[in-house]
Amino acid sequence: MPDTKDDFELVNSFISGNQSAFNKIVLKYQQKIYWHARRMTGNHLDADEVVQEVLIVLYKKLKDFQFKSSLYTWIYKITATRSINYLKKRNLKQIFSFEDIEAKLISSSEDILKDIETKEKLDKLEKALQKVPLRQREVFIMRNFDEMSYEEISEITGVTTGGLKANYFHAMKKIMELVQKDENL
Amino acid sequence: MKTYKKIIEYLDDQLSESEKASFEKELNSSPSLQSEFLQYKKFKESLSGFKNIEVDESYFIDTIPKFRTRQSLLNRYKTLPRLALSLSTLLTVVLILVIFIPRSNKVVAPNKVVVVVDSNGVDFSTLLDPNSDNFNLNYISSSEASHYDSLLNSMITKSLDLSPSELSYIAPNNNSDLSGLLKNINEKEADNIYNEVLKQKILGR
Incomplete structure (x- = not known):
């Protein structure tokens, strides 16, 4: 968990007009924002779009942040909400479009991954992730990649721990089957 | 609890000591x-390989400049919808x-031909025209004169x-006074009166 005292100072500094404090906050959390968005959307281009949306919201709302939760939890909450909203919009676009936007984006050559082997492995996982419902995907990512407890996830998503566990079990089972079907990771 | 759920809970260290045993x-x-457990264990371990992926760091260096550019564009185009709304309103x-x-201030068009006739079939405009042969009070019967008088x-x-009592000070109230009044009317005034009568009686304004 990131340093809360440091976050408090950065937020206060930003509120009192220091723009570089905002840059520091972004530098500190941008990877977390990116990777959550990337795993949720399944590709770099959409993840980049979500990152920019999150930063715009963050910039607008940071002055109202009252430290009722940690800054990390708050940013993660914004990221999770923005990612889901973005995916809903993308699904709508796909319904009204003749081309398969999702497949096009996933196979897009634009990426930040350096290693081709890692990219291939990640592609398989991303494809499997895209096949499970949003809420199951979300809890799977939070548990496995961000190592969050059910309580933390519950604070972010507003879902009860019981509901989260049910979603997680289904996600874990289905994703494992999908990945095994595709090939061993 | 189903087997796969128990395996996941075990791998996530979510079971109590007695449940674990x-x-x-x-x-x-x-x-x-054992076979099912090994599948989940292997899969779970493979996921940890995705936690620290090596990426092109230049992307993260560009995030803030990209955000600032987007922000300034958003601010610039924020006024456009307002302007469009004001113009359309x-x-x-x-x-x-x-x-x-x-x-x-609609004026009766000069070339518009509207003919108003009195009870004898005489055009009212000729009656008010000083150059007309009919511009003569003798031509008007006393009842018509009284009618035009009250109209005026x-x-x-x-x-x-004005109230009727105030009018009595300044306006004629009998045929002979009307006669004097009509004699003093020039062509332009007659036209104006004609237009006004048309407006009041025909066009209802």
Whole structure:
């Protein structure tokens, strides 16, 4: 968990007009924002779009942040909400479009991954992730990649721990089957 | 609890000590459970390989400049919808004014031929035309003169916002006074009176 005292100072500094404090906050959390968005959307281009949306919201709302939760939890909450909203919009676009936007984006050559082997492995996982419902995907990512407890996830998503566990079990089972079907990771 | 759920809970370290011991005992005695358990364990371990992926760091260096550019663009185009809204509102108001509000100073077109005749079939305009042969009070019967007189009186009362008693000081009230009044009317005044009568009686304004 990131340093809360440091976050408090950065937020206060930003509120009192220091723009570089905002840059520091972004530098500190941008990877977390990116990777959550990337795993949720399944590709770099959409993840980049979500990152920019999150930063715009963050910039607008940071002055109202009252430290009722940690800054990390708050940013993660914004990221999770923005990612889901973005995916809903993308699904709508796909319904009204003749081309398969999702497949096009996933196979897009634009990426930040350096290693081709890692990219291939990640592609398989991303494809499997895209096949499970949003809420199951979300809890799977939070548990496995961000190592969050059910309580933390519950604070972010507003879902009860019981509901989260049910979603997680289904996600874990289905994703494992999908990945095994595709090939061993 | 279903087997796969128990395996996931065990791998996530979510079971209590007694549940853990019971699961391990079951695992040691069941080859099918062992096989399933190994599948989940392997998958879970493979996921940890995705936690720290090596990426092109220049992307993260560009995030803030990209955000700042987008932000300035957003600020620049923030005024456009407001401007468009103001212009469309203004246009709507102008259209409403043009279409629905009647023009108050509408003058009867000079070339518009509207003929008003009296009870004898004489055109009222010739009656008020000083150059006409009919511009003669003798031609007007006393009842018609009285009718035109009251018409004139009501027009003067209305225009000047006078009470009938105030009118008696300034306006004639009998045929002979009307005669004097009509004699002093020039062509332009006669036209104006004619137009005014048309407006009041024919066009209802």
